[in-house]
Amino acid sequence: xxxxxxxxxxxxxxxxxxxxxxxxxxxxxxxxxxxxxxxxxxxxxxxxxxxxxxxxxxxxxxxxxxxxxxxxxxxxxxxxxxxxxxxxxxxxxxxxxxxxxxxxxxxxxxxxxxxxxxxxxxxxxxxxxxxxxxxxxxxxxxxxxxxxxxxxxxxxxxxxxxxxxxxxxxxxxxxxxxxxxxxxxxxxxxxxxxxxxxxxxxxxxxxxxxxxxxxxxxxxxxxxxxxxxxxxxxxxxxxxxxxxxxxxxxxxxxxxxxxxxxxxxxxxxxxxxxxxxxxxxxxxxxxx
Amino acid sequence: xxxxxxxxxxxxxxxxxxxxxxxxxxxxxxxxxxxxxxxxxxxxxxxxxxxxxxxxxxxxxxxxxxxxxxxxxxxxxxxxxxxxxxxxxxxxxxxxxxxxxxxxxxxxxxxxxxxxxxxxxxxxxxxxxxxxxxxxxxxxxxxxxxxxxxxxxxxxxxxxxxxxxxxxxxxxxxxxxxxxxxxxxxxxxxxxxxxxxxxxxxxxxxxxxxxxxxxxxxxxxxxxxxxxxxxxxxxxxxxxxxxxxxxxxxxxxxxxxxxxxxxxxxxxxxxxxxxxx
Numbered sequence: 001x002x003x004x005x006x007x008x009x010x011x012x013x014x015x016x017x018x019x020x021x022x023x024x025x026x027x028x029x030x031x032x033x034x035x036x037x038x039x040x041x042x043x044x045x046x047x048x049x050x051x052x053x054x055x056x057x058x059x060x061x062x063x064x065x066x067x068x069x070x071x072x073x074x075x076x077x078x079x080x081x082x083x084x085x086x087x088x089x090x091x092x093x094x095x096x097x098x099x100x101x102x103x104x105x106x107x108x109x110x111x112x113x114x115x116x117x118x119x120x121x122x123x124x125x126x127x128x129x130x131x132x133x134x135x136x137x138x139x140x141x142x143x144x145x146x147x148x149x150x151x152x153x154x155x156x157x158x159x160x161x162x163x164x165x166x167x168x169x170x171x172x173x174x175x176x177x178x179x180x181x182x183x184x185x186x187x188x189x190x191x192x193x194x195x196x197x198x199x200x201x202x203x204x205x206x207x208x209x210x211x212x213x214x215x216x217x218x219x220x221x222x223x224x225x226x227x228x229x230x231x232x233x234x235x236x237x238x239x240x241x242x243x244x245x246x247x248x249x250x251x252x253x254x255x256x257x258x259x260x261x262x263x264x265x266x267x268x269x270x271x272x273x274x275x276x277x278x279x280x281x282x283x284x285x286x287x288x
Numbered sequence: 289x290x291x292x293x294x295x296x297x298x299x300x301x302x303x304x305x306x307x308x309x310x311x312x313x314x315x316x317x318x319x320x321x322x323x324x325x326x327x328x329x330x331x332x333x334x335x336x337x338x339x340x341x342x343x344x345x346x347x348x349x350x351x352x353x354x355x356x357x358x359x360x361x362x363x364x365x366x367x368x369x370x371x372x373x374x375x376x377x378x379x380x381x382x383x384x385x386x387x388x389x390x391x392x393x394x395x396x397x398x399x400x401x402x403x404x405x406x407x408x409x410x411x412x413x414x415x416x417x418x419x420x421x422x423x424x425x426x427x428x429x430x431x432x433x434x435x436x437x438x439x440x441x442x443x444x445x446x447x448x449x450x451x452x453x454x455x456x457x458x459x460x461x462x463x464x465x466x467x468x469x470x471x472x473x474x475x476x477x478x479x480x481x482x483x484x485x486x487x488x489x490x491x492x493x494x495x496x497x498x499x500x501x502x503x504x505x506x507x508x509x510x511x512x513x514x515x516x517x518x519x520x521x522x523x524x525x526x527x528x529x530x531x532x533x534x535x536x537x538x539x540x541x542x543x544x545x546x547x548x549x550x551x552x553x554x555x556x557x558x559x560x561x562x563x564x565x
Binding site: 061269 | 306307310313314318321322328331374391394398404407408410505507520
């Protein structure tokens, strides 16, 4: 099960039991809320206050500063490329896992979840060991294609693909498993081939889980740091992503720049999470 | 992965090769994307033999970084074990204004960049931060010190415990608690003696996932800890510095150990989960 993708629906409140001791009740709720306030709410409020200290105009200027803007656009386009590849390969992986039997199936199943278990910094180290400029593959690619992988966008995309591999697979798989076969059978009876059935019947039924998995992987990619810090290096205008830019701004005590780019990242992430939540809730209830 | 009767596509002829092709493509993708990097790390760590790995891991800085990481992770596990379960309980069983809103916020740490987490904590607890002067007057150092690392780890691991427990609490239902209350138990007593035993597996999974995530945290602790050698070097920060200083075997060995520990943790949670089901 993938924890990172699990966004369970809002719980339905159950009526609290019989009249419990008032003070214990308020003490419990107060402690829980105070805990969330200290950990979540206060830090969030402070970063917004800091970023808006020179007004919205100041925030916008800080975001449009050349290095900041270039870091944000690099982050967005590499995440978009990753999202497209992940949508296709994730769906294909889920389809193959769910519909076919083949040797090594359970090994493949374990491999899909592996990226969730490995710290992302370790992921970055692995990619540098494999594709770094001194390695056989890295130098070969550079010689033949004139293309750098590490310290360049291809490395960023590879790192993002690794980290988010389970997102689409694990969103699509349960829906595919629960899919009613009636429509597919009906299409087959009418003479449709396997390919036509997939494109016209199966795929449309999977649109929502594919979208939610892809959007969540995109949201994750916007903030990814551990893997990218190692793989991308920190070359402004070339391989500096938004998260790495924020780190640099913090280190050089450029607070407005750090806060402004952080707020943009927060806004994107939060919007995407809300969209995913909305998509999941508008899906008609399925009988379990 | 259940194989239904319809597992074979209805259209017989011509699809066997198509099926093999699809399976081949997926295997090739998984092998290139996941297996190759893992193999490369293994090869990189073992390049100078097992002796070099052992020597690298026995360095005092490495041992100190592992100890620090473990200490932070254990604090995170205990704090979320206590307060996280309280939050889960309150969110499921209590009704109050803003509950749905708060529930949506719980998942935020999944989406927020680790660097931003670290930076937010600096803004609150740093020297020039919101609480900086107050903390300084009490002589408490949070930023660039271990308490900051703990806070950063707490932030990024916040959802795990809560999200594991909420569905279990919901499924458990209030009836048994009501029975206990009828017999005169307070809400606290009901929680510890009736509800908690029923939730123990959710609790175990939550703790395991929190631990795994805490061991691997990097971005947030890097920013909030400031990377002061020796004092705030967790295992991940050690790897980062070792790479910068080109101590490759050291970096690869620590990465290998960290990856293996996380992998074993997550895999055993999965195995236990399947058994219990």
